[in-house]
Amino acid sequence: MRRLDRENFGGPLTQGLLFKALRNPKEDWIEHIVEPNEEYDLYKIAYRVYGTTEAWWIIAICARKDNPMERLLAGTTFKIPPLAWVREKLKQPGKTVTD
Numbered sequence: 001m002r003r004l005d006r007e008n009f010g011g012p013l014t015q016g017l018l019f020k021a022l023r024n025p026k027e028d029w030i031e032h033i034v035e036p037n038e039e040y041d042l043y044k045i046a047y048r049v050y051g052t053t054e055a056w057w058i059i060a061i062c063a064r065k066d067n068p069m070e071r072l073l074a075g076t077t078f079k080i081p082p083l084a085w086v087r088e089k090l091k092q093p094g095k096t097v098t099d
Contacts, residue, residue, distance in 0.1 A: 018089060022061040025079035034063075036074040045072075050083050058086065 030049060038044050042056040042065075049059070060068050063078045 019061055022058060022081065023064070025062065025081070026085075029079040029081050029085075032078060032080050034072045034074050034076040039072055039074055042068055042072070049080055050086070055086065 032045065032049065034045070038048075042059045042063075043053040045059045046055040047053050049055075056068065059080065060066075062080050063072055063076065065072065
């Protein structure tokens with residue numbers, strides 16, 4: 001299992017809280033605008049933002065895509081948590097993820 005895999009974020013309840021937090025971005029999160037070469041590629045966006053493709057599922061949740069194969073249109077804008085926020089959730093899986 002890789003470090004940013006969804007399974008590293010605790011059980012179903014913790015993952016549900018994380019999902020909810022990712023759908024309610026904070027003001028200091030990164031605003032991402034989908035480039036034309038990223039329209040079909042959550043992995044590419046994850047690599048650009050986090051330096052790894054493992055976090056593609058975070059991008060999918062933030063972009064409100066329930067199907068990872070669904071196309072993101074160029075110009076679509078959404079907010080993504082900074083890597084520090086994600087790392088904090090990994091360090092303290094039992095802590096409420098909405099903090």
